Amino acid sequence: MSADDRNGDSADRNTSFDTAECLPYLFSQTSDRSGLAVQTIHISRAGGPEVLQGIICPQPQPGPGELLLRVSYAGVNRHDCNQRASARHPNITLPANIPGLEVAGEVMACGPGVENFRPGDSVCALIDGGGYAEMCLADAALTLPWPTDELRTGAALPEGLFTAWYNLIELARLRPGERLLIHGGTSGVGLIATQLAVMGGAEVWSTCGNEEKRALSASFGAARTFNYRAPDFLPALQEAVGNGMDVILDLSGLCYFNSNPKLAADGGRIIYLSSSSGEPVPLNGAALMTRQVWITASRLRQLPREHKARLAAALTGAHWLDLSAIRLHIDSEYPLAEAARAHERMESGGHAGKILLAVSEPVQFHQ
Numbered sequence: 340m341s342a343d344d345r346n347g348d349s350a351d352r353n354t355s356f357d358t359a360e361c362l363p364y365l366f367s368q369t370s371d372r373s374g375l376a377v378q379t380i381h382i383s384r385a386g387g388p389e390v391l392q393g394i395i396c397p398q399p400q401p402g403p404g405e406l407l408l409r410v411s412y413a414g415v416n417r418h419d420c421n422q423r424a425s426a427r428h429p430n431i432t433l434p435a436n437i438p439g440l441e442v443a444g445e446v447m448a449c450g451p452g453v454e455n456f457r458p459g460d461s462v463c464a465l466i467d468g469g470g471y472a473e474m475c476l477a478d479a480a481l482t483l484p485w486p487t488d489e490l491r492t493g494a495a496l497p498e499g500l501f502t503a504w505y506n507l508i509e510l511a512r513l514r515p516g517e518r519l520l521i522h523g524g525t526s527g528v529g530l531i532a533t534q535l536a537v538m539g540g541a542e543v544w545s546t547c548g549n550e551e552k553r554a555l556s557a558s559f560g561a562a563r564t565f566n567y568r569a570p571d572f573l574p575a576l577q578e579a580v581g582n583g584m585d586v587i588l589d590l591s592g593l594c595y596f597n598s599n600p601k602l603a604a605d606g607g608r609i610i611y612l613s614s615s616s617g618e619p620v621p622l623n624g625a626a627l628m629t630r631q632v633w634i635t636a637s638r639l640r641q642l643p644r645e646h647k648a649r650l651a652a653a654l655t656g657a658h659w660l661d662l663s664a665i666r667l668h669i670d671s672e673y674p675l676a677e678a679a680r681a682h683e684r685m686e687s688g689g690h691a692g693k694i695l696l697a698v699s700e701p702v703q704f705h706q
């Protein structure tokens with residue numbers, strides 16, 4: 340594996356996999372796996388959820404600093420749907436195009452140089468693809484201890500926690516007493532970002548797509564919530580913000596690109612984490628300059644591995660952040676073999692919080 344690949348710089352390469360070492364999976368054939376040990380879901384080609392198919396791959400071997408995990412649950416992220424639709428993949432070192440950026444499970448083996456974990460430990464981990472599987476590799480530096488009886492929620496934590504920490508604490512430098520607006524308050528990232536900000540002493544406002552989601556966002560700590568489908572949504576929000584929000588975390592795409600500066604305080608910080616449609620947006624430079632706002636955008640997966648390791652050390656070492664107090668809202672759970680249904684659920688937009696794949700039960704693929 341090259342340093343570039345580990346750093347996520349291989350993201351979005353559209354290289355074909357050599358899946359010669361993997362076998363299409365039929366449940367009726369499982370009695371003899373012929374040394375191919377790990378049941379996974381891979382992206383067979385670009386397309387809809389139906390292109391997610393079972394495949395058996397060789398058991399991965401942990402290298403220096405790596406852990407081999409037996410996956411109990413894998414988190415489903417919007418990124419996985421985008422990866423499937425385009426068949427682009429984050430990690431060409433995997434034996435197939437296997438999605439999955441976060442998992443919880445048990446350490447089966449430790450690679451050379453791993454000192455802080457041992458086999459049998461219960462953990463959750465931020466990974467660079469490969470989570471839709473019975474087993475996967477994790478970087479020990481991006482792995483967090485997690486209680487055995489909480490593995491279901493552990494798989495809902497890493498992507499949202501690392502993303503929220505990096506953007507709110509490291510980039511935006513959100514401070515106690517400041518006001519944060521989150522577009523997409525009940526997304527997986529949004530609910531974790533809400534709690535992180537409230538624990539740090541900030542006040543959170545959120546936008547949500549219906550009244551139930553507003554109530555959910557409020558129950559996770561948002562002081563004020565707005566329904567973005569209400570007819571007078573933007574004027575009402577603009578009036579309510581008064582002198583403006585100190586930080587705006589936009590998880591919705593770029594649809595508020597020219598509205599956000601008007602919602603920001605002088606010197607406010609605006610962060611974009613989603614380009615949704617991918618369409619270019621017109622830039623109203625005057626609005627930016629009038630408020631002297633600071634705009635950034637980031638993609639967690641493409642941060643260098645060392646940077647992600649520093650985030651892990653910072654968030655586990657923060658005296659004010661109690662990881663065990665973070666509530667994870669699970670929208671729905673599907674068996675690994677039904678990953679396509681999980682993607683359908685995410686793409687329906689009806690979900691709130693996290694969608695999970697349960698891997699702990701024996702896998703029964705139907706093809």
Ligand SMILES: NC(=O)c1ccc[n+]([C@@H]2O[C@H](COP(=O)([O-])OP(=O)(O)OC[C@H]3O[C@@H](n4cnc5c(N)ncnc54)[C@H](OP(=O)(O)O)[C@@H]3O)[C@@H](O)[C@H]2O)c1
Nearest residue numbers: 416417523526527528547548567590591612613637638639
């Ligand atoms: N760049 C990064 O490093 C990074 C990391 C993680 C996630 N992300 C991105 O962050 C977003 C959240 O991730 P996720 O996995 O939790 O996906 P998700 O659950 O699908 O979140 C999408 C969110 O966008 C909201 N939204 C859509 N249209 C909106 C509008 N017009 N106004 C306000 N909100 C709107 C949705 O709100 P409703 O459900 O209320 O309609 C939903 O909360 C995704 O776009 C994902 O790609 C980026």
